[in-house]
Amino acid sequence: MxxxxxxxxxxxxxxxxxxxxxxxxxxxxxFIGALVTGLSLHYKKIVENEYYGYPQEWFPSVSxxxxxxxxxxxxxxxxxxMTSGPRFLLVFLWYILTxxxxxxxxxVVAGVGVFRTLSCGGWxxxxxxxxxxxxxxxxxxxxxxxxxxxxxxxxxxPHNTKAVKYRKIMAGSFFGTLVPLIYFFIQHKxxxxxxxYTIYAFFEWALILFDVGFDAVTALDFEGFELVVRDLNxxxxxxxxxxxxxxxxxxxxxxxSVRELKISSACRKDKPIGNVFGSGLLWTEALDxxxxxxxxxxxxxxxxxxxxxVWYFPLWHMGISGYEVxxxxxxxxxxxxxxxxxxxxxxxxxxxxxISLIGLLAFLxxxxxxxxxxxxxxxxxxxxxxxxxxxxxxxxxxxxxSRVLAWSIGLIASATAKFACWTNNPIWPIMHAENGGWNxxxxxxxxxxxxxxxxxxxxxxxxxxxxxxxxxxxxxxSLGLAGLLFGMHSLLSDSSTMILWVWEGFPVRGPIAxxxxxxxxxxxxxxxxxxxxxxxxTSWTSLLLVGVGAFILTNYHGWFGYMGALLLATYxxxxxxxxxxxxxxxxxxxxxxxxxxxxxxxxxxxxxxAYAFVPGGPLMREHTDWVMIATVLLLAAGVYALxxxxxxxxxxxxxxxxxFNRAASYYTYVLLLVQLTALAISYLRFPTNDYVPYHKDEKxxxxxxxxxxxxxxxxxxxxxxxxxxxxxxVEVDVIGLLESDLQRIIMGNRDTTQYLAExxxxxxxxxxxxxxxxWGAALLSKFPIINSTHHLLPSPVGELAPAIHATLEAxxxxxxxxxxxxxxxxxxxxxxxxxxxxxxxxxxxxRPLILLSYLVTKPGEGNYHTYVGEKSGMRDIDPxxxxxxxxxxxxxxxxxxxxxxxxxxxxxxTELQVGKFVVGQPEGSNEQISESQVPEGLRFPSMFRGExxxxxxxxxxxxxxxxxx
Numbered sequence: 023m024x025x026x027x028x029x030x031x032x033x034x035x036x037x038x039x040x041x042x043x044x045x046x047x048x049x050x051x052x053f054i055g056a057l058v059t060g061l062s063l064h065y066k067k068i069v070e071n072e073y074y075g076y077p078q079e080w081f082p083s084v085s086x087x088x089x090x091x092x093x094x095x096x097x098x099x100x101x102x103x104m105t106s107g108p109r110f111l112l113v114f115l116w117y118i119l120t121x122x123x124x125x126x127x128x129x130v131v132a133g134v135g136v137f138r139t140l141s142c143g144g145w146x147x148x149x150x151x152x153x154x155x156x157x158x159x160x161x162x163x164x165x166x167x168x169x170x171x172x173x174x175x176x177x178x179x180p181h182n183t184k185a186v187k188y189r190k191i192m193a194g195s196f197f198g199t200l201v202p203l204i205y206f207f208i209q210h211k212x213x214x215x216x217x218x219y220t221i222y223a224f225f226e227w228a229l230i231l232f233d234v235g236f237d238a239v240t241a242l243d244f245e246g247f248e249l250v251v252r253d254l255n256x257x258x259x260x261x262x263x264x265x266x267x268x269x270x271x272x273x274x275x276x277x278x279s280v281r282e283l284k285i286s287s288a289c290r291k292d293k294p295i296g297n298v299f300g301s302g303l304l305w306t307e308a309l310d311x312x313x314x315x316x317x318x319x320x321x322x323x324x325x326x327x328x329x330x331x332v333w334y335f336p337l338w339h340m341g342i343s344g345y346e347v348x349x350x351x352x353x354x355x356x357x358x359x360x361x362x363x364x365x366x367x368x369x370x371x372x373x374x375x376x377i378s379l380i381g382l383l384a385f386l387x388x389x390x391x392x393x394x395x396x397x398x399x400x401x402x403x404x405x406x407x408x409x410x411x412x413x414x415x416x417x418x419x420x421x422x423x424s425r426v427l428a429w430s431i432g433l434i435a436s437a438t439a440k441f442a443c444w445t446n447n448p449i450w451p452i453m454h455a456e457n458g459g460w461n462x463x464x465x466x467x468x469x470x471x472x473x474x475x476x477x478x479x480x481x482x483x484x485x486x487x488x489x490x491x492x493x494x495x496x497x498x499x500s501l502g503l504a505g506l507l508f509g510m511h512s513l514l515s516d517s518s519t520m521i522l523w524v525w526e527g528f529p530v531r532g533p534i535a536x537x538x539x540x541x542x543x544x545x546x547x548x549x550x551x552x553x554x555x556x557x558x559x560t561s562w563t564s565l566l567l568v569g570v571g572a573f574i575l576t577n578y579h580g581w582f583g584y585m586g587a588l589l590l591a592t593y594x595x596x597x598x599x600x601x602x603x604x605x606x607x608x609x610x611x612x613x614x615x616x617x618x619x620x621x622x623x624x625x626x627x628x629x630x631x632a633y634a635f636v637p638g639g640p641l642m643r644e645h646t647d648w649v650m651i652a653t654v655l656l657l658a659a660g661v662y663a664l665x666x667x668x669x670x671x672x673x674x675x676x677x678x679x680x681x682f683n684r685a686a687s688y689y690t691y692v693l694l695l696v697q698l699t700a701l702a703i704s705y706l707r708f709p710t711n712d713y714v715p716y717h718k719d720e721k722x723x724x725x726x727x728x729x730x731x732x733x734x735x736x737x738x739x740x741x742x743x744x745x746x747x748x749x750x751x752v753e754v755d756v757i758g759l760l761e762s763d764l765q766r767i768i769m770g771n772r773d774t775t776q777y778l779a780e781x782x783x784x785x786x787x788x789x790x791x792x793x794x795x796x797w798g799a800a801l802l803s804k805f806p807i808i809n810s811t812h813h814l815l816p817s818p819v820g821e822l823a824p825a826i827h828a829t830l831e832a833x834x835x836x837x838x839x840x841x842x843x844x845x846x847x848x849x850x851x852x853x854x855x856x857x858x859x860x861x862x863x864x865x866x867x868x869r870p871l872i873l874l875s876y877l878v879t880k881p882g883e884g885n886y887h888t889y890v891g892e893k894s895g896m897r898d899i900d901p902x903x904x905x906x907x908x909x910x911x912x913x914x915x916x917x918x919x920x921x922x923x924x925x926x927x928x929x930x931x932t933e934l935q936v937g938k939f940v941v942g943q944p945e946g947s948n949e950q951i952s953e954s955q956v957p958e959g960l961r962f963p964s965m966f967r968g969e970x971x972x973x974x975x976x977x978x979x980x981x982x983x984x985x986x987x
Contacts, residue, residue, distance in 0.1 A: 038115055038247025045108035046238040052101030053088070053230050060087045060094040067091070071210070071219050072712060078216040083223040084230060089149065102146050109139050112237060115244055120178040131174035138167040162705050166698045172196070172236065185242035192236040199228050211711050212530050214806075309474060311688035314425065316471040317375070318432020319439070320449075321404050323464075324381035325352070326436065326515050327450045328401045329624065330770035331384075331394045334738045337731070341635050345394060349624065351402035352617040355409040358610030368414045371407065372476040378403035379468055384451035385461045390738040397451050409613045411476070412606045422606065423599060427553065427689045430598045431696065433510055434545050438700045441517045441538050441707075444742070444777035450770070452740045494663040496608035496615075502660010503605045503616030508623040509594045509653050513587075516771035517541040517700075520590070522791045523575055524583035527810035528828070532580035535776045539704035544588040546697050548595030553686050559596035560664050565657065568593040572650045576793060601660045623652065624767050631766070631795045634821045634846065644795045644822070713783040715804040716753040720959035721833045722919070723805070723939045724753055727841075727874035727909050729760040731930035732797075733774040742777045744929045748974055750782060751963060752924060752936055755804040756830065758841030758874030762789065763798025775800045789826050789841070790814060796824040799841045805830040813863070815842075815856040820849030823856045827863060833941045837916065838871040840864065844878045853878060857885040861894035870915035871896070872939060877910045899937045901948060905978055909935045917943035922962045922983035927973035936962070949987040956985045 060068045060082060066075065068082040068091065088098040113135035120128040144160030172193050179186045203225040209218035328349065335343035358364045367374055381400015387393040408429065415422045440447050443458060449468075453459025513520055517538030524532050533540065551559050558564060567589060574586025605612045630646050633639030642648070716724065726749070735741040749757060764772040779786035784802040790812045801810070810828035817823055825842040842860055845852040857877075864871055873896060879886045881904050889912060890898050896912040900921045909932065911921070920938035938960060953961055962983040966976050976982040 032250055032252055034249075034251040036249055038244030038249060039241040041108055041111050041115060041249075042238055042241035042244055045105060045112050046234060046241075048101055048105045048108065049234045052098050052105060053084070053227075055101060056088045056094045056098040057082070057227075059097050060091065064091055064094070068094075069220070073210070073214050074216050074219070079220045080217075081220045081223050083219065084226045086223075088146075095149070099146055102142070106139065106143065110136070112240060113139065115247060116175070116178075116240060119180065119243060119247075127174065128178060131171065131178060134167050134171045134174060138164055138171055141167060162702045165705065166702050168196075168233070169698060169701070170694065175236075180243055182243055185239050188239045188242070189236060192232050192239060196229060196232040196236065199225050199232065203229065208530070211709070212534075308688050308691065311424075311428065311692055313471040313475040314428030315431045315435060315689065315692050316467060317475050318429040319435040320379070320382065320432070320464075320468045320471070321408060321429065322433045322436040322515065323439075323447050323449050324378070324397065324401050324404055326447065326511065326767075326770060327381070327397055327452070328352075329766075329768040330734075330772075331390075331397045331451060331738065333732070333768040333770075334390055334734055335394070336635070337734065342637075345391075348394060348398040349621055350618075351398045352405045352621060353614055354402040354406040355610050355617060356614035357406060358410055358413065359614065364410070364413075364610065367406065367410045371410055371414065372472070374403060374407040374410065375472045375476045376469075378407050379465065379472065381451070382449055382461065382465045382468055385454055385459065387451075388737065393451055393738060405613075405617060409610060412602065413610055416606045423603060424686070424689065426599045426602045427549065427686065429602075430549050430552075430595055431689060431693050433514060434542060434549070434595075434693065435696050437515060437517050437538075437542055437545065438696050438703070440515075440771075441542065441700055442703045444780065445516055445518060445764075445770075445772040445774075446740055446742070446777075447770075450740075452734065452738060452770075454739065457740050457743045496612050496663075498659040498663040499601075499605045499608045500612045500615035501619060501656045502601045502658075502663060503612065504619035504623060505653050505656025505660060506594065506598060506601050507616065507620040508627070509590070509657070510598070511620075511624075512627055512767055512771075514541070514545060514591055514594060515767075516765070516773075518773055518776065519765045519771050519792070520575060520587035521584065522765050522773065522788055523793045524579045524581075524587065525788050525791050526579040527787055527812055527826070528785075528807040529809065533584050534709070535773070536704050536708045539700045540584075540588065541591055542700040543697060544591035545595045546693055548592040549598075549693060550690070551592065552596035552599045553690075556600055559593065560600050560661060562661070564593060564596075565654075565661055568657065569654045572654050576647055576650050597657065597661070600664055601657075604660065604664055619656070623649070623656075626652070627766065628768050631792075631797070631821075646793045646795065707780060709780070709785075710783075711785070711806075713785065713804045715755045715832075717959040718833070720957065721941045722755075722960060723832055723837065723872070723916075723941060724755045724936060725839070725872050725874060725911065725939060726752065726754045726757040726934055726936040727760070727876070727911060728757060728934045729876060729909070729930060729932035730762060730774065731932070732761050732764055732769055733772065735930065736928040741929050742774050744927070744972075745774065746778055746781055747972075748924065748929070748934060749778065751965065751971070751974075752922075752934065753963060754936060756839055756872070756874075757802050758826075758839075759798075759800040759802065760841075760843045760876050761797050762800040763792055763796060765792040775802060778802060787826055787828060790824045794822070794824070796822045797843065799824040799826055799843050801826050801828055801839065801841050803828070803830055803839070805832045805837075808836065813859075815845075815859045817845055817849070817852045817856070820845045820852045823852070825860065825863075827867075829869065835941055836869050837941065838867045838869045840871065840873045840875070842873065842875040842877075844876055847878050853885055854888075857888040858893075861888050861896075864894045864896055864912075864914070870941075871913065872916065872937070873910070873912040875910050875912070876908050878908060880904075881906055897945065900984060903978070908932060911935055911937045913937070913939060913945070915945065916941065917946045918986055919946075919960050920956070920962060920983055920985045922966075922976055923978045924966055925970070925973065925975050925977045933977070938962070947987050951985050951987055953983070953985060960985075 068086045069076050069079045071079060087094060089095060113132055116135065117128055117132035122128065141160045141163040145164060148156050148160060176189060176193060179189060203222060206218050206222035206225065209215040210222055332346055332348055335345040358367065378400050381397050381404065384393045384396035384400065387396055412422060412425060415425060436447060446453060446458060448458065448460035449464030453461060518535045520541065521533045521535060521537060526532065571586040571589030571593070575583055575590060578586065605616060626642055626649055629636055629639055629642035630644060630649060633643040730741070730745055733741050733745070735744065759775065762774060764770060764774060773788065775786045775788055778784070779802055782802070784804055785807045787801040787807055787810045789799040789801070790796050794814060796814065808829045808831050810826055813825040813827060815823040815825060823843055823845045825840060828839050830837050830839055840863070844856055864873065877885070877889060888894065890896055896914050899911040899913060899918055917940040918937060919940050922936045924934040924936065926933050965971055966974055967982055969975060
């Protein structure tokens with residue numbers, strides 16, 4: 023073997039710091055050069071955005087500066103090309119500096135650095151004009167890779183005090199800048215504040231400065247490097263033969279590290295950065311962690327689908343159906359109380375886990391009843407399998423806590439999957455390929471993960487040592503487990519649940535659905551707190567803080583209310599490991615009771631809104647506050663049981679610390695990957711707010727009302743895509759959706775409006791949140807929503823009646839829209855009071871107004887005269903349409919030009935009603951005209967005439983849609 027180093031003439035030698043300085047200077051030159059060029063040649067063009075130009079906006083953003091204009095783009099691309107060489111060399115030198123034989127983290131960071139460099143080239147040379155999709159992919163990849171690159175470099179930093187100091191300053195400034203950057207972007211994009219984009223631009227430029235500056239700090243670390251090029255064959259002295267002579271000889275160029283003793287001791291590579299990241303990475307253990315987390319994801323996917331499939335039956339029965347008893351299937355851990363049964367299940371734990379996958383196979387069953395039973399069997403077996411696994415591994419502390427960690431991260435993975443799929447879990451039994459499901463892929467991965475994760479358990483007989491047995495009440499541990507399960511399921515199984523709790527309409531004063539990444543980040547932070555700072559999360563101070571968080575979330579709106587939500591998310595995920603570890607030591611009975619109390623909490627959580635349909639319902643009416651108090655008290659009971667129920671003593675915990683930290687590192691990597699995925703999803707889902715109505719030239723508003731039956735069709739499949747298709751094909755600009763609040767356990771913690779708004783390109787007001795105890799009312803609009811107010815109309819006896827009163831900017835004029843769902847037919851006094859409230863609200867509006875409603879009355883009878891006539895100032899869209907009971911469209915101060923009723927197919931139990939209105943014209947008369955007399959842009963689509971499409975057609979009226987003078 024040739025020697026590693028060979029003698030030869032030194033051709034070139036230079037300090038490693040030059041790599042950093044050249045990279046810094048050339049990178050800054052790319053951005054500054056483009057900025058100077060742009061300001062000189064196209065100033066007013068590059069400061070202009072979709073809403074404002076100069077002088078409201080007076081400084082360009084980075085994207086506008088380096089975008090598609092010549093010669094700015096060419097200047098930028100030229101210098102970025104020059105940056106690539108020093109950039110790759112910088113990444114290589116950083117790897118050489120930090121590499122250790124016992125750790126793969128330097129390799130991971132180096133790989134991220136290379137990937138980040140390549141993705142930078144992607145968004146630089148593939149502009150949004152060339153290919154918008156690929157440009158976004160490269161840009162998102164670069165942004166996502168920045169986080170692990172920054173954190174990885176910080177973790178691997180040599181003991182160079184000055185370098186570490188500046189690296190922390192740059193990293194802290196970079197991430198700190200993101201907060202005002204996002205704030206001013208929202209001010210610009212959503213609130214359309216003049217000048218906000220200019221301020222946003224300054225923060226965007228600051229990110230560039232900090233990003234490049236972070237890598238510039240490597241100049242301090244590379245002082246101990248000298249790059250040497252040696253000529254081993256005398257080529258530089260003309261001794262090499264020419265290529266024409268067909269003689270090729272090898273030459274070797276190598277980089278040699280020259281360090282003085284002082285620098286060597288300062289930059290030593292063998293110092294561990296931390297127990298978690300300092301150990302080597304074994305791919306077998308990494309796969310084990312990934313398999314464990316995926317099994318946790320499958321557990322949460324099946325558990326969150328149970329209430330959803332049960333809900334279908336009382337929904338169609340309009341009351342208790344009997345199928346609700348299946349929610350009790352989660353108490354299967356009671357079976358483990360029997361020693362023989364427990365031994366049988368533990369010995370066959372892999373088989374039990376495989377049986378639980380029946381819950382994923384349920385999507386193959388078309389009959390709703392059988393599908394429900396399959397889901398119930400899967401959930402029951404899964405609860406049994408996870409409890410048995412935890413119990414069997416109770417004497418292996420590291421493995422037990424790793425399982426609990428995987429189970430917790432599984433919930434975050436489930437929330438992230440729902441975040442990506444607009445609140446639907448792609449492996450739920452209500453999903454299939456046609457409506458966005460990934461059931462087959464999910465099942466295959468579940469089989470592989472189960473096979474790898476559920477190896478036969480070879481555990482010693484007996485339990486833990488007597489010294490380790492808990493001395494506190496197992497009942498308290500059960501209550502703590504129940505509070506944990508309920509809190510995680512009801513509040514954290516979807517990233518937008520608590521966002522909708524604090525939503526209060528337009529103008530936007532709090533988080534939106536795309537900010538769900540913050541909820542997921544808080545959950546991830548909670549997991550890490552529970553792993554590394556368990557004493558903190560188990561303290562009574564933390565419990566007091568979570569009580570404060572619950573109070574803030576329940577009673578306040580906007581960003582302040584959301585702060586309470588983030589506190590809850592962090593605490594619930596942090597307390598999971600200690601509470602579950604405590605419950606395991608108390609035995610299987612603890613889990614049986616815990617799941618039983620959890621079921622009681624689920625029912626209470628439903629009773630607060632479904633009080634009109636269930637026995638004893640009025641007792642819990644509108645008492646979400648009671649449910650939140652009970653949740654905190656249950657958690658307190660579990661915390662009280664912790665001091666004596668914790669696994670082992672301090673000596674034992676210390677002896678296991680390094681082992682657990684090594685195991686935890688793999689789960690932390692998985693958690694980081696999930697968090698980065700959520701970050702990318704948030705970027706992709708941020709609203710564009712550049713929506714255009716279907717017939718803007720005719721100044722038409724096509725407005726509709728539809729009761730979507732909680733987005734479950736007649737056959738128990740998720741109906742969002744079918745709803746989307748009909749709204750798009752009917753060309754609806756503004757639509758009111760009723761029975762749209764799905765943010766409860768029994769409805770899967772979903773939100774149909776997110777998918778519809780983003781896919782159809784519409785602004786959305788989600789309506790009164792799930793803590794307002796209604797069945798939901800939502801508004802989607804192609805026109806900007808200037809202001810919206812939520813109303814809960816008088817309902818002394820029956821269910822609450824929600825309403826949204828919104829002001830839209832349509833073709834330069836302000837038009838009001840009201841979406842309203844009246845109370846039940848069984849409560850006439852409620853409906854009378856509601857009609858008077860709404861009539862007064864509509865009469866007092868000084869602008870043109872359209873009512874999209876569910877009134878529960880016959881035309882020309884009873885409360886109809888309160889809604890229509892002098893009391894309200896409203897007109898019926900078609901007074902001659904006598905065949906109505908629920909849905910009505912009323913209007914005033916605007917010309918009604920057309921009216922149509924479109925059949926529902928099997929999507930829901932109610933048709934879609936649509937009206938066309940022309941902005942800026944008087945009301946007109948009730949005289950009808952034929953379609954041939956109507957301009958093309960004012961007509962309804964012809965595709966729904968006759969038999970229509972997919973069982974959607976114009977019905978009720980023989981002539982199809984009706985048109986008016």
